[in-house]
Amino acid sequence: MPSSRCTGVEGWSSKQVAVWLREQGFREYVDLLCSKHRLDGPSLLCLTEKDLRSPPLELKVLGDIKRLSLAIRRLQKHYTTLTHSDSSALSKIDTGGTEQTLSNGYLERASIDHQHCNGTVATVDGDHSYSNGKRKSHCGRLDPEYWKTALGALYAMMVCGVTSFVMVLVHERVPDMRTYPPLPDIFLDSVPRIPWAFAMAEACAVVLGSMLMLVLLMHRHRSILFRRLCNLTGTVFLLRCVTMFVTSLSVPGHHLQCSGKIYGDAWTKVQRALEIWSGLGMSLTGVHTCGDYMFSGHTVVLTMLNFFVTEYTPRNWNFIHTMSWVLNLFGIFFILAAHEHYSIDVFIAFYITTRLFLYYHTLANTQAYQHSRRARVWFPLFSFFECNVLGPVPNEYCWPFPTPSFINILLG
Structure with missing residues (x-):
């Protein structure tokens, strides 16, 4: 042996x-x-x-x-x-008779010979490199912690409810188009409006969402991935609630025909918020809103879905990654081509979403920061959800449903 x-x-x-x-x-x-x-x-x-x-x-x-x-x-x-x-041997590492010291002062033990179910593991200098470019520094089985995933889903749903209610409030405060005309915008002033473009942007989001659902279904660590998706998406939309509430931008185009609506009592506002929440804020489901411009929620969804698809699929899945990026970028173009948002709305949404995704995963993949006092103070939600996930999550795939015994017999 x-x-x-x-x-x-x-x-x-x-x-x-x-x-x-x-x-x-x-x-x-x-x-x-x-x-x-x-x-x-x-x-x-x-x-x-x-x-x-x-x-x-x-x-x-x-x-x-x-x-x-x-x-x-x-x-x-x-x-x-x-x-x-x-x-x-304590921190001795068998890498051809030499030790390997990381930049943060920690010694990394070489990974063990571990054949994963998707067969995407390669040995590199005693380490095992995954097809997504990550190296696994631990061999223990990742705890799915389903109760934390349930809390993450509840957090995302609550943020969606808050966002829907804030969208009702900002609709009441939308500036009068006769007094406040659309702001100058280089892209909107240069590109004619395409009426069907916004529906195409939402179609891109639906396709990206379907791709991610398949990845989550087949991924061995689907609970951790879904928890991170809920955590990141909820946090970005919570920030969006603040930005669109504190400043009301003028309507970006006369075709929107927006006017301030007074919904009356609080119960009427809650009913309208429930309509937006149940329709996911999409025009494909019959939801039309005004005033929620800074920043673009559609761009957030497109970008977040794209980054999760490309992060949690092997690096050599070039077709999937290219398709994901094409859908993301074309979706953003369609949002602008429909004149539903200013260019600054889309740019800020893309920047915030990508930075938050990258910062979150950088911290999650660095064990030195996961249990630090600074992480618990400044990123309490991150510290709570990621405290037991040590290092990068490997891209391992398996069939999520029980396999009939006769198939196992045929396969040997």
Whole structure:
């Protein structure tokens, strides 16, 4: 048994355990142990002969029980020996006899031999580089923390509700077009208005959203990804509530025919906010608003979807990345071509969304900042959601639904 594989047992997935069982001559138990009981590396290290005999496994062949328990004990012995030798070396890293020191003063341990379910892992100088250019410095299984994901979804929904209500308020304060004509804008003054362009912008967002939903569905760490999507999108739209409330820009075009609407009592405003919230603020669903210009919410959605698609798919998926960027940029062009926003609205929306996405992931991928006092003070939401995600999230993909047992038998 190669030592690199022994030290990597704690990071094995069920598929890797299945490969090990076949190598040891226990092919007939792959479906029982790996498919039905989802045995992975850490659980394999804890497996005993009593577990093999007792429910729920209840192996019937005595010889197989003895041989399998012997193979497991041999694997455990190798793992224990090599782990102790590694711990005695402290921060020594096996990179061709040299140590590797990071710029932040921490020593990084070389990643173990770890075959992921999407097969996109390559060994580089003792490290394992993922197809998205990231290196994984830990081999433990990432905790999905579904309860945090539920809180992230609740946070995003609450922000959407607040945004909808603020949009009702700013609609009441929209400047009179006869007194405040559209502001000078280089793009809007140079490009004629295309009436159907705004519908095309929303169609680009729908396609991008469908692409991201497929990525989330197939991604092994979909809970973490969805939590980050809710956290980032909610935070950007919360900032948008402030910017569009404090300053009311004049309507960018006479075709919008906007006028201040007085909705009367608070209950009427809440009803209008619920209409905007249920329609996701899209004209395709029959929602039309005025006054919510600084900054463009459609640009935020397009850009956020694009960045999540390109970040959490392998780097060699060139067609997907190109298509994602084309949809993002064409969507922005269509927003301006429809004269629904000023150019500054779109530019600020793109800049804020991209910077926040990059800053968030830079902090999330740097363990030195995740537990720092500064992160807890200035980024409490980030510190709460990311405290147990150590390092970059690898792009691992797997079938999200249970596989019928007869298919596993056919595949061996």
